[in-house]
Amino acid sequence: MELCDHPCIVKQVATYEDKIRFFQVYELMKGGDLSDSINTFYEVTETDVRTLMAPVFSAVLYLHSKGIMHRDLKPENFLLSD
Helix, strand or coil: CCCCCCCCCCCCCEEEECHHHHCECCCCCCEEEHHHHHHHCCCHHHHHHHHHHHHHHHHHHHHHCCCCCCCCCHHHHHCCCC
C-alpha cells in the first residue's frame, strides 16, 4: 500500500509491528462507506451509478497495473471523503 499513489485510493500513513500483530494506519475518511451512501437514496439512477463507478474502475485499473488484486470488491469496502 505504501507504493500506491492514486487519488481514489486511501493513503497508508504508517505501519507498526510487534511480536504478534501488524498494524496499518490509513488517512481518515469521514464520509462513511459507499453502501451507507447508496442506502440513503430512495432511487439510484443510471447516471448516479456511472458517477459512483468511474473512480472505482479507475482505482481498480491502477491497482491491476501495479500487479495488485483487491479480491473483495463490495460497497462496504469503498470509503467516501466528506
